[in-house]
Amino acid sequence: xxxxxxxxxxxxxxxxxxxxxxCNYSYGGTVNLFWYVQYPGQHLQLLxxxxxxxxLVKGIKxxxxxxxxxxxxxxxxxxxxxxxxxxEYFCAVNPASYTGRRALTFGSGTRLQVQP
Amino acid sequence: DAGxxxxxxxxxxxxxxxxxxxxxxxxxxxxxxxxxxxxxxxPQFIFQYYEEEERQRGNFPDRFSGHQFPNYSSELxxxxxxxxxxxxxxxxxxxxxxxxxxxxxxxxxxxxxx
Numbered sequence: 001x002x003x004x005x006x007x008x009x010x011x012x013x014x015x016x017x018x019x020x021x022x023c024n025y026s027y028g029g030t031v032n033l034f035w036y037v038q039y040p041g042q043h044l045q046l047l048x049x050x051x052x053x054x055x056l057v058k059g060i061k062x063x064x065x066x067x068x069x070x071x072x073x074x075x076x077x078x079x080x081x082x083x084x085x086x087x088e089y090f091c092a093v094n095p096a097s098y099t100g101r102r103a104l105t106f107g108s109g110t111r112l113q114v115q116p
Numbered sequence: 117d118a119g120x121x122x123x124x125x126x127x128x129x130x131x132x133x134x135x136x137x138x139x140x141x142x143x144x145x146x147x148x149x150x151x152x153x154x155x156x157x158x159p160q161f162i163f164q165y166y167e168e169e170e171r172q173r174g175n176f177p178d179r180f181s182g183h184q185f186p187n188y189s190s191e192l193x194x195x196x197x198x199x200x201x202x203x204x205x206x207x208x209x210x211x212x213x214x215x216x217x218x219x220x221x222x223x224x225x226x227x228x229x230x
Contacts, residue, residue: 004158036221044159044206044221090158102210103149103172104219106158 002027004091006107013081014115021076021110023091030096033074034104035065038088047089050074051096061085086114118143120209120222128228129197137192137225141209147171148190149219150182151206159206165190166212194227202229 003026013019025031035047048059055067065076074091091107121140129135141148147166151159161174165184184190188209194201204226208219 006158034218043223046218046220049218092158102147102219103161103164103174104151104159104208105161106151108158109156 002031002093002095002105004093004105004107006089006091006110008110009108010111010113012113012115015083016080017114019076019078019081019085019112021089021091021112023074023076023107025072025074025091025093025105027072027093027095031093032096033065033067034092034094035059035063035074035076036090036092036106038090038109040087044090047076081112081114083114083116085112087112120207120220122205122207122222122225124225125223126226126228128230130230131197131199133197133229134193134195135197135227137194137205137207137227138189139192139207139209139222140189141207142220145209145211145220146188147210147212148184148188149208149210150190150192151208152176153204153206153224155203162192197229199229202227 005024007022033050036044037047038044050057050067058064063078089110092104094104123138149164150162153159162176163173164171168184179195181193204224206224207222210219
């Protein structure tokens with residue numbers, strides 16, 4: 001079974017600071033990788049996804065993530081955060097196979113607080 | 117284009133009771149997955165329905181059951197509620213024949229068990 005670790009549980013940054021949130025997964029096969037965001041009072045939204053190809057993927061709102069296969073990592077980055085980025089961020093994986101078994105495994109989340 | 121909708125928004129039950137939560141998938145989607153999100157935790161997979169059958173199940177007891185209807189909507193039923201069942205229950209929809217499994221989430225149902 002796969003598992004996902006997010007090492008930063010709570011991150012506090014000032015506006016314009018750079019962000020990097022760690023995500024490591026454990027799985028023996030090929031995976032699809034996702035970052036979801038949950039803004040206060042809102043539902044989970046997809047930030048970005050990786051299925052194959054270029055390991056550097058760009059998502060919405062200036063976020064990007066890099067898949068490093070050798071490190072089983074998919075870290076989320078943003079060069080300059082804004083107050084509106086305050087939210088909970090979740091890394092998730094699922095097996096990259098068309099078998100119908102597509103459950104997402106989520107990390108425990110990182111709460112990002114951006115101070116104006 | 118309607119997204120994933122869930123009802124009710126909030127629900128308060130007492131221990132031992134039974135509850136039914138409902139989900140309508142995003143237009144064009146045929147697969148529904150249910151997740152439980154406890155406070156301060158990431159969502160945990162409960163089960164997934166496709167073609168009105170349970171296709172995959174997470175590590176949840178039989179008290180958790182579900183159903184998918186011909187119009188792809190779905191229900192989650194929880195029997196004999198425990199205090200620990202208090203959580204946000206999320207429904208996600210996707211398209212089975214898609215090469216990728218991009219799941220779209222609904223706003224969730226907040227269940228409180230007293």
